[in-house]
Amino acid sequence: MDYFLHLVVLGTIYSILAVSLNISVGYTGLLTLAHAAFYGVGAYAVGILTVEYNVNFFFALLLAMPAAGVVAAMVSPILRLKGHFFILGTVAVQLMLTQVLFNWISLTKGPFGIPGVPSPVIFGLKLNTPPTFLLLSVPVMIIVVLLAARLVNSPFGRVLKTIRANPSVAESIGINVDLYRLRVFVITAMMAGVAGGLYASYTRYVHPSAFDVVFSTFILIMVILGGTGRWMGSVLGVVGLITIQESVRFIPALPANMVGPVQIMAYSGVLFAVMMLRPQGLIGAYKLE
Amino acid sequence: METLAQFLVNGFALGGVYALLSLGFGVIYNTVRIFHVLHGAVFITAGYITWVFVEHTGLPLYAAGIIGVAGATGAGMLIELGVYRPLRKKAAGFLTAFLASLAGMFFIEGFLVAVSSTDLKVLKQGPLSVFHLGDVVIAYFHIIIIVVVVLLFTAVTLFLRSTQWGRMIRAVASNPELALSVGINSNQVFLMVFALGSSLAGIAGIFRAYDVGLEPVVGLQLAIIASIGVIIGGIGSLPGAALGGLTLGLAQTLVAFLLSGQWSQPVAIIIMLAFIVFRPYGLLGTREHKELRRLL
Numbered sequence: 001m002d003y004f005l006h007l008v009v010l011g012t013i014y015s016i017l018a019v020s021l022n023i024s025v026g027y028t029g030l031l032t033l034a035h036a037a038f039y040g041v042g043a044y045a046v047g048i049l050t051v052e053y054n055v056n057f058f059f060a061l062l063l064a065m066p067a068a069g070v071v072a073a074m075v076s077p078i079l080r081l082k083g084h085f086f087i088l089g090t091v092a093v094q095l096m097l098t099q100v101l102f103n104w105i106s107l108t109k110g111p112f113g114i115p116g117v118p119s120p121v122i123f124g125l126k127l128n129t130p131p132t133f134l135l136l137s138v139p140v141m142i143i144v145v146l147l148a149a150r151l152v153n154s155p156f157g158r159v160l161k162t163i164r165a166n167p168s169v170a171e172s173i174g175i176n177v178d179l180y181r182l183r184v185f186v187i188t189a190m191m192a193g194v195a196g197g198l199y200a201s202y203t204r205y206v207h208p209s210a211f212d213v214v215f216s217t218f219i220l221i222m223v224i225l226g227g228t229g230r231w232m233g234s235v236l237g238v239v240g241l242i243t244i245q246e247s248v249r250f251i252p253a254l255p256a257n258m259v260g261p262v263q264i265m266a267y268s269g270v271l272f273a274v275m276m277l278r279p280q281g282l283i284g285a286y287k288l289e
Numbered sequence: 290m291e292t293l294a295q296f297l298v299n300g301f302a303l304g305g306v307y308a309l310l311s312l313g314f315g316v317i318y319n320t321v322r323i324f325h326v327l328h329g330a331v332f333i334t335a336g337y338i339t340w341v342f343v344e345h346t347g348l349p350l351y352a353a354g355i356i357g358v359a360g361a362t363g364a365g366m367l368i369e370l371g372v373y374r375p376l377r378k379k380a381a382g383f384l385t386a387f388l389a390s391l392a393g394m395f396f397i398e399g400f401l402v403a404v405s406s407t408d409l410k411v412l413k414q415g416p417l418s419v420f421h422l423g424d425v426v427i428a429y430f431h432i433i434i435i436v437v438v439v440l441l442f443t444a445v446t447l448f449l450r451s452t453q454w455g456r457m458i459r460a461v462a463s464n465p466e467l468a469l470s471v472g473i474n475s476n477q478v479f480l481m482v483f484a485l486g487s488s489l490a491g492i493a494g495i496f497r498a499y500d501v502g503l504e505p506v507v508g509l510q511l512a513i514i515a516s517i518g519v520i521i522g523g524i525g526s527l528p529g530a531a532l533g534g535l536t537l538g539l540a541q542t543l544v545a546f547l548l549s550g551q552w553s554q555p556v557a558i559i560i561m562l563a564f565i566v567f568r569p570y571g572l573l574g575t576r577e578h579k580e581l582r583r584l585l
Contacts, residue, residue, distance in 0.1 A: 031384055077566060083383060084324040085565070088516055092558040095513070099555045213509075217395060224388070257406075264399035271392035276375065279385040 005130035007246065009202060011238050012137040013195050018222040018234035019148045020191030025220065026228030027152050028184045029164035033216045034075075034090040037097035038068040038189035040211025042196025044101065047114040047206040057120040061197040068193025069186045071097070079181050094213045101208035113207035117200050133202050140198060144191055149231050151187075160184065161229075214264070221271045227280065241267060294425045296546050297539075302431035302500070304538020305438035306493045308531040310511055311518030312445060313489035315530030318519055320462040320482045324383070326390040327368050328490055329512030330397040333505070335361035335491030336498030337401065340410045350412065350499075358491040365487020368393070369480055394509055401505040411502035412495070434496050441489065442531050448485075449527070458482055462525075490515075510554065517561045523574020532572055536560070 017039060024030040042064035049060040078089030101108050108114070119128035120136055127133045151157055159180055162170045167177050200206045218241070226237025248254070248263045310332060317325050339357030342348045348356075372393065376386050417428040449455035460468040461478045469475060497503060497511075514537060522533025540560055541553040564571060 077562070081565060084387065084516075085520070087324070087387060088513070088520070089562070089565070091513060092561060096555055096558050099551070103551060214395070217391065220388075221392075258403050261399040261403035265396050265403065268392040268395035268399060272389055272396060275381075275385050275389035275392060276372070279381055 002130055005134065007242055009130050009133050009137055011242055012134070012141040013198050013202070014219070014222060014238045014242070015141050015235050016144045016195040016198070017192055017219045018226065018238050019145050019231055020188040020195075021219050022223045022226075022228065022231060022234045023148055023152060023160070023191075024184050024188045025223050026230070026234075027157060027160045027164060028181065030079075030181060030184065031087055031220075032090040032185075033087060033213060033220060034094040034097070035188070035192050035219050036211045036213070036216035037094045038072055038192040039196040039199070039215075039219075040097060040101060040206075040208070041068045041071045041189075042193030043200040043206045043211065044108060044114070044196075045193065046197035046200040047117045048107065050118050050201070051114055051116055057118065057201055061194065061201075064193040064197035065190040066193075068196070069190040072186045072189030073182070076182050076185055079178065079185060091213060094216050098208055098212050101211065108208070111208065113205055115205045117204045117206065119204065120201050127201075128204075137198055137202070140194065144194065145231070145235070148191070152231055164229075217271075218267065221267055224271065224274060241270075244270060292546070294423075296542055298425065298427050298431060300539035300542035301535070302428070302434050302538075303542055304535035305434045306496050306500075307511075307514055307518055307534035307538045308438055309441065309489050309493035309496075309534070310515040311522065311530040311534035311537075312442065312527060313486035313493070314512075314515035315519045315522070315527055316445070316458075316489070317482055317486040318516075319525055319527070320458055321369075321373065321479050322383070323373055324387045324390065324516065325368075325486075326387065326394045326509070326512045327372070327397075328486070328515055329508035329510070330394050331361050331365045331368070331487045332490040332494040332497075332511055332515075333397075333401070333503055333508040334364050335494035336412075336503040337405070337410065339495050340412055340498060340503070343412060354495050357495050358488055361491025361494060362484050362488040365483040365490070366480055368487075369483040374476065374479075394512065398505045398508055401508075405505075407504055407506075409502040409504050410498060412499040417500070430500060434500075437492070437496075438531075441492070442528075445485070445489070446527065454478075454481055458485075514557060517557055520561055521564045521571050523571025525575070526571070526573040529571055529573030536572070 017035060021032070021035045024032055045064040045067040046057070046060045049055040049063060050057055055063075075093045078086065078093060081089045102110050104110070119126050119133075121127070122135065125132065125135075127136050152160065159170070159175055162173075162175065163177055163180055170177050170180075196211075199210075222237035222241045223234050224237070225240050226233030226235065244266050245263050248259060248266055251262070254262060310328070314325060314328050317323065317328070335357040338360040339350075339353045342353035342356055343350060346353075372389055373386060376389060413430075417430050419426050419428045421427075447455075449459055457468070457473050457478050458481065460471075460473055461475050465475060468478075494503070497507070515534070518534035518537055519530045520533070521536060522529030522531065537557050537560065540556055544552050544556045
């Protein structure tokens with residue numbers, strides 16, 4: 001039961017990631033493979049602030065948002081790129097940030113990671129088990145998902161859909177496309193930062209390898225599986241992917257050291273099949289470009 | 290002075306492998322306009338096939354190497370037939386093709402980890418045999434790499450410039466509709482391009498497996514290196530692609546000399562970002578290139 005609840009906690013954190021990535025992939029047409037990097041910045045912000053500087057968790061979580069947002073703004077020149085170049089630019093950002101986490105040892109402790117991130121405390125209740133942590137992660141997830149739904153159904157969201165459908169048309173009716181892209185990039189990075197902060201305090205340990213390009217792809221698969229451009233789809237995608245990942249554990253006679261690689265094979269196989277058969281995802285609104 | 294010469298020899302050996310890889314990537318990208326992430330899988334397949342034959346059948350290295358390159362060529366053609374051609378038939382966009390390719394890359398990486406663990410597979414036995422030139426230590430194998438790369442580059446250039454197939458490939462690359470209207474079968478040309486690009490990647494894979502060894506994660510890393518080489522060399526220019534790969538090899542070696550090896554991946558990315566911002570048409574590309582205008 002605790003293991004199931006553990007998966008539910010991860011599901012809430014992944015939902016924040018997938019819903020935010022869907023705003024940029026599904027609504028604005030910015031396919032990025034750097035989402036895990038901003039997730040990592042959020043996690044490290046909370047890890048460093050709470051462990052090194054004894055900052056209160058909730059204050060650190062608030063600071064994780066601008067931290068991820070500032071990093072996103074710093075790398076935003078890649079938004080000038082289009083098509084393959086943009087994707088490659090985001091991969092570049094992702095690999096760079098992973099390297100920074102590994103090599104900026106005075107700040108991040110590099111490959112040792114940061115252990116002992118304190119559990120959040122609400123009214124004297126220590127949230128250090130899956131059921132108690134749900135008291136925090138479920139409300140945060142609901143807030144983020146509602147914000148995302150509000151965002152994409154607002155005039156702002158309609159502008160994004162116009163940009164996705166045709167940037168030139170958007171430009172011709174006086175929309176500052178570059179500015180909107182920058183806003184989406186920064187806002188979604190901030191949401192990923194929140195997810196990272198939750199993750200750090202839940203696992204109580206941050207390590208660079210949790211925020212690599214493989215995990216970025218993992219988030220993207222959740223979005224695409226659930227369908228681009230539907231905000232509830234992303235939550236379904238999270239459920240689907242966790243189910244796929246966990247059912248690998250029940251394959252009989254699979255040695256323990258094979259579970260990880262077979263999981264990677266399973267979800268990349270699913271992405272491959274979806275791309276070949278139904279590129280808009282299972283219930284997607286748009287066909288990918 | 291000696292350190293400079295030493296750095297040049299090592300840099301050209303690494304850059305030669307990158308140049309082959311970028312050349313293969315460039316041939317495919319310029320013609321098919323597909324961001325072929327699976328190029329990394331083709332690269333790594335050649336090394337693994339060769340390693341399996343050397344390790345388990347005791348075949349001599351050159352014979353196993355030929356099988357490895359043939360395997361890579363076949364793998365590249367299979368990818369075109371089984372992945373990209375069906376997607377083209379469905380008029381799928383470039384993102385779909387990219388994601389299918391990326392998913393395939395991860396699948397193969399996972400498969401290799403599952404069946405052969407993450408160990409480094411090295412073809413050579415013991416250290417490379419070397420000779421001394423003054424204070425500079427030169428490995429015979431690095432000289433072989435540099436010579437082979439120069440020969441292959443010349444051969445590919447001549448092939449594209451002065452054979453019937455080469456002219457057809459360039460025709461499809463510069464204007465697919467016009468090529469179709471004069472009766473060129475673009476599917477056949479694409480298959481040829483994949484065979485050519487994949488055999489180059491295969492040779493690079495065997496060099497890498499002999500020199501420093503292969504592990505599953507190298508596939509994606511070097512697919513990225515190959516594409517960065519094409520970008521900094523200039524999209525649409527094959528000499529540019531080779532030069533771009535060479536530049537990356539030299540830069541990484543320089544950084545490894547001055548700082549440490551772990552910065553070699555970031556430096557490639559920093560160079561790419563610098564090029565994209567300050568000189569997006571690359572070293573030898575032209576500002577007016579059609580493909581480039583679409584991307585910037």
